Amino acid sequence: MPSQLVENTMRTKRLPHIWCPGCGHGILMRDVCQAIENLGLPREEVSIVSGIGCSSRAAGYMNYNTLHTTHGRAIAFATGIKMAKPNMHVIVITGDGDATAIGGNHLIHAARRNIDLTVVVFNNSIYGMTGGQYSPTTPTGERGTTAPYGNIDGDFDIPRLSEAAGATFTARGDCWHVQQMIKLIEDGIKNPGFSVIEGVSICPTYYGRKNKKGGAVQMMQWQQDNCVDIKKAAKMTPEELEGKIITGVMSQCKRPEYTAEYDKIIHKAGGDK
Amino acid sequence: MAEQQKRFQLLQGNEACVEGAIAAGMRFYAGYPITPSTEIAERSAVRLPQVGGKFMQMEDEISGIAAALGASVAGMKAMTATSGPGFSLKQENIGYATIAEIPIVVVDVMRAGPSTGLPTSPSQGDVMQAKWGTHGDHPVIAICPCSVQDTYNQTVRAFNLSERFRTPVILLMDEIVGHMREGCELIPTEELEIHDRNQHMINSMPYAFGEGQYVPHMTSFGDGNLYNITGLFHDEAGFPTNDNKIAAQEGSRLMEKIKVYKYSGILEYEEEEMDDAEIGIVCYGGTTRAVQGAVEQAREMGYKVGMFRPVTLWPFPEYELVERAKQLKRIIVVEHNYGQVLLTVQGIIKGDTKVEFIGKVDGTTITPREIIKKIEEEE
Numbered sequence: 121m122p123s124q125l126v127e128n129t130m131r132t133k134r135l136p137h138i139w140c141p142g143c144g145h146g147i148l149m150r151d152v153c154q155a156i157e158n159l160g161l162p163r164e165e166v167s168i169v170s171g172i173g174c175s176s177r178a179a180g181y182m183n184y185n186t187l188h189t190t191h192g193r194a195i196a197f198a199t200g201i202k203m204a205k206p207n208m209h210v211i212v213i214t215g216d217g218d219a220t221a222i223g224g225n226h227l228i229h230a231a232r233r234n235i236d237l238t239v240v241v242f243n244n245s246i247y248g249m250t251g252g253q254y255s256p257t258t259p260t261g262e263r264g265t266t267a268p269y270g271n272i273d274g275d276f277d278i279p280r281l282s283e284a285a286g287a288t289f290t291a292r293g294d295c296w297h298v299q300q301m302i303k304l305i306e307d308g309i310k311n312p313g314f315s316v317i318e319g320v321s322i323c324p325t326y327y328g329r330k331n332k333k334g335g336a337v338q339m340m341q342w343q344q345d346n347c348v349d350i351k352k353a354a355k356m357t358p359e360e361l362e363g364k365i366i367t368g369v370m371s372q373c374k375r376p377e378y379t380a381e382y383d384k385i386i387h388k389a390g391g392d393k
Numbered sequence: 394m395a396e397q398q399k400r401f402q403l404l405q406g407n408e409a410c411v412e413g414a415i416a417a418g419m420r421f422y423a424g425y426p427i428t429p430s431t432e433i434a435e436r437s438a439v440r441l442p443q444v445g446g447k448f449m450q451m452e453d454e455i456s457g458i459a460a461a462l463g464a465s466v467a468g469m470k471a472m473t474a475t476s477g478p479g480f481s482l483k484q485e486n487i488g489y490a491t492i493a494e495i496p497i498v499v500v501d502v503m504r505a506g507p508s509t510g511l512p513t514s515p516s517q518g519d520v521m522q523a524k525w526g527t528h529g530d531h532p533v534i535a536i537c538p539c540s541v542q543d544t545y546n547q548t549v550r551a552f553n554l555s556e557r558f559r560t561p562v563i564l565l566m567d568e569i570v571g572h573m574r575e576g577c578e579l580i581p582t583e584e585l586e587i588h589d590r591n592q593h594m595i596n597s598m599p600y601a602f603g604e605g606q607y608v609p610h611m612t613s614f615g616d617g618n619l620y621n622i623t624g625l626f627h628d629e630a631g632f633p634t635n636d637n638k639i640a641a642q643e644g645s646r647l648m649e650k651i652k653v654y655k656y657s658g659i660l661e662y663e664e665e666e667m668d669d670a671e672i673g674i675v676c677y678g679g680t681t682r683a684v685q686g687a688v689e690q691a692r693e694m695g696y697k698v699g700m701f702r703p704v705t706l707w708p709f710p711e712y713e714l715v716e717r718a719k720q721l722k723r724i725i726v727v728e729h730n731y732g733q734v735l736l737t738v739q740g741i742i743k744g745d746t747k748v749e750f751i752g753k754v755d756g757t758t759i760t761p762r763e764i765i766k767k768i769e770e771e772e
Binding site: 131165167169179180184185189190193196197198200202204205208225228229382388389390 | 421423439441442443444445446447449451452453455456459460461462463464465466467468469471485486489613614615616617619620621622623624625632633
């Protein structure tokens with residue numbers, strides 16, 4: 121029997137999902153649904169837009185207006201939906217490769233515009249769908265099938281990247297700390313501007329195996345022990361924070377929102393008469 | 394203040410495209426500046442907010458078509474415009490629009506290529522790209538206007554076909570037509586035949602269609618029906634499937650829908666002086682004026698020559714040209730490339746009619762004189 125949440129928010133006939141046993145994405149998908157439920161948003165007024173990759177298969181399971189687009193382009197498609205229907209809550213579900221490699225341009229430019237989209241990045245630090253290649257968030261030195269001797273690329277900090285580009289709400293959560301992640305997504309949806317919430321996921325099949333992180337249970341335990349809330353982190357020494365992942369709200373500010381600004385353009389041009 | 398548009402205006406082809414689009418109901422444009430299509434973006438930026446619509450200059454060509462598709466999904470008629478290099482970049486999402494069946498008009502104002510090529514010079518080198526540019530087997534509608542007024546009218550038709558058949562429509566312009574300036578009648582919306590997508594979705598299924606139908610109906614995001622859209626092969630509900638039977642059905646329906654409705658408004662072609670012609674000149678878009686001039690002069694010189702112009706380039710008016718060829722000794726294909734429509738004509742014209750070719754890709758336009766020379770040399 122599916123839970124009430126799953127019954128209410130997912131296309132249960134389409135479950136079980138295609139993700140590997142132990143994948144963190146199912147938890148993050150549930151967190152997005154729970155956040156929408158907590159805010160009481162009517163499902164008809166919610167669009168879920170995704171790109172390509174493991175993360176992006178989430179859209180099809182979720183019972184909203186769902187658009188599974190091309191690789192990297194989810195934010196650009198979402199921009200069009202938001203412009204056409206500014207009252208719609210448009211949530212983008214994307215992955216680390218989808219959002220910051222092939223779709224990196226759209227991420228920074230949507231942030232620059234501060235258009236009211238909520239982007240949830242399911243970051244498993246690897247290209248899972250294609251079989252374990254390193255991504256822009258694979259930590260330097262770690263391995264993938266295309267980094268057999270270790271990755272020499274630097275890795276992106278997604279909230280900091282987004283903040284620098286102009287996002288007005290950035291945050292990071294993980295799979296273990298579910299209540300925190302749900303709250304971060306809620307706050308992101310509530311922010312009237314461009315919000316980016318990184319959800320640190322786990323990929324025991326590829327990232328875990330390639331880098332000897334143990335199975336799903338060990339990887340979840342690692343998150344429990346090493347994901348540190350930003351408030352707690354403020355009281356810790358740099359040595360204590362070595363190798364930790366800091367979670368919570370990373371940045372928040374106010375700037376004019378794009379669709380509201382465009383309404384002013386229409387007014388100036390006389391198109392609202 | 395929104396200015397009332399004058400009915401008759403001196404316009405560029407690119408500007409007429411925007412006016413036709415707005416008359417057809419376009420309320421969203423997203424694109425990226427590129428020569429020689431930029432005036433389409435510029436006029437959209439001025440005109441759309443005047444009619445309550447929205448213009449967005451995106452970060453690149455790909456997001457231009459992606460945002461336009463997003464707006465279309467949410468119920469706004471949408472367009473993007475580009476030229477050669479940008480048309481290459483948009484190809485993946487043209488395929489997405491084809492399989493996901495999202496109406497959109499994609500304008501390509503052709504310039505000389507490959508690559509950066511001759512950005513400000515005329516060419517018709519994207520004819521086959523319009524047909525085969527996106528990967529995978531797929532149908533396509535491509536329309537080729539030949540003048541400023543024709544651009545206005547054909548842009549309206551492009552939107553209508555896109556909405557009626559839930560498919561991307563390529564408006565294949567070229568630098569000559571895009572930058573040509575002449576008088577244009579801005580026929581107001583009330584006087585035009587305007588088609589909107591059928592919004593009565595069958596059983597709330599975005600890809601369900603009735604007996605003998607090929608085009609599923611579509612509600613917009615936010616209108617109450619919750620459904621999925623994907624670029625994967627999908628079932629009636631829009632959910633991805635690996636079922637080979639469903640994949641085969643869907644693939645063939647996509648191909649069939651353009652074939653079946655070819656004679657329900659998709660096909661359009663124009664003939665001049667063809668009734669008694671022995672020489673037929675096949676042309677489209679920017680070469681049309683030169684051909685019209687050549688036909689007129691050659692007639693005065695005593696040659697029985699006429700013009701056959703596909704307005705809808707894809708699907709090609711194959712049957713019509715084959716029928717006409719029965720009376721023709723010669724067909725001369727005139728185009729600004731090394732022979733792209735020529736390939737199609739050679740493929741369909743069998744028998745005694747000789748197929749000849751005038752192509753030009755040096756950045757200058759084909760003149761009536763060059764065409765007359767060709768007519769004379771073979772006589």
